[in-house]
Amino acid sequence: MYAMVAPPDNDVLWARSLHYSHSGSPALTGVSLGVREGEILAVEGPRGSGKTTLLQCLSGQLVPEEGEVWFNSAPVHTMSPVLRERLRRDRFGWIDPEPRLLPELNAWENAALPLLLHGTSHRAAKKTAMEWLERLDIGAVARKRPAVLLQSQRQRIAIARALVSTPTVLFADEPTAPLHRKDRAQVLRTLTAAARSHHITVVLATHDAEVAMLADRTVSLLDGHRVTPVQADGAEGRAACSLSV
Numbered sequence: 109m110y111a112m113v114a115p116p117d118n119d120v121l122w123a124r125s126l127h128y129s130h131s132g133s134p135a136l137t138g139v140s141l142g143v144r145e146g147e148i149l150a151v152e153g154p155r156g157s158g159k160t161t162l163l164q165c166l167s168g169q170l171v172p173e174e175g176e177v178w179f180n181s182a183p184v185h186t187m188s189p190v191l192r193e194r195l196r197r198d199r200f201g202w203i204d205p206e207p208r209l210l211p212e213l214n215a216w217e218n219a220a221l222p223l224l225l226h227g228t229s230h231r232a233a234k235k236t237a238m239e240w241l242e243r244l245d246i247g248a249v250a251r252k253r254p255a256v257l258l259q260s261q262r263q264r265i266a267i268a269r270a271l272v273s274t275p276t277v278l279f280a281d282e283p284t285a286p287l288h289r290k291d292r293a294q295v296l297r298t299l300t301a302a303a304r305s306h307h308i309t310v311v312l313a314t315h316d317a318e319v320a321m322l323a324d325r326t327v328s329l330l331d332g333h334r335v336t337p338v339q340a341d342g343a344e345g346r347a348a349c350s351l352s353v
């Protein structure tokens with residue numbers, strides 16, 4: 109057994125040698141990474157490379173079969189389910205590739221839900237939700253229910269809902285998947301600007317190189333492990349390019 113050692117101080121999240129299999133088929137095979145406070149980190153890789161599974165392990169939704177996950181000085185991999193649930197609710201935000209909204213609530217109520225569940229007053233929750241909807245250009249549909257909205261509007265509601273409680277870490281799994289290409293950049297810029305202005309750390313899974321370009325740093329996955337990105341912008345990347353010409 110390894111002695112448990114807390115992660116470096118400037119990493120808000122830190123994972124060591126994560127292994128996870130979905131019903132016997134390996135999705136993560138020894139991934140280690142640190143996420144620095146306030147950074148926007150892209151996790152890039154083709155379909156099935158383990159991005160979603162990694163985000164689920166980092167956010168305490170899945171417990172790795174081997175390895176460690178630390179949130180600041182707290183070991184997430186050994187936390188009880190109740191504590192993990194509380195950590196997710198209080199400190200983490202999550203955006204799925206497809207919006208999952210409550211059909212009986214309108215747009216602002218969906219966006220305000222984390223605040224309402226947390227005991228924030230109706231009035232304050234509505235004000236905050238409305239600010240986020242406006243920032244994401246959907247203030248005009250705040251009173252409409254999801255069923256009458258476009259998929260791209262629904263996804264913006266889901267993004268507002270993830271930001272409304274200003275989480276410490278926002279996990280975004282292909283957050284712009286349901287958007288048209290021209291909407292994608294605008295929504296991502298709003299998301300990253302919001303994260304930076306509120307000091308929210310973002311871990312963003314994507315298979316889109318354009319999306320990854322908006323991040324401060326990119327880690328690449330392939331078949332459940334980390335690989336050096338092909339188009340690394342550092343000296344290694346340039347050396348590799350010059351070798352190949």
Ligand SMILES: Nc1ncnc2c1ncn2[C@@H]1O[C@H](COP(=O)(O)OP(=O)(O)OP(=O)(O)O)[C@@H](O)[C@H]1O
Pocket residue numbers: 130131133134135153154155156157158159160161162313315
């Ligand atoms: N619930 C599940 N049951 C069985 N296998 C799964 C499940 N979820 C993921 N897998 C498998 O685990 C591997 C990693 O999947 P994961 O979703 O983490 O990758 P990904 O990079 O996020 O891919 P995608 O872009 O398709 O979401 C894949 O081989 C996938 O088929």
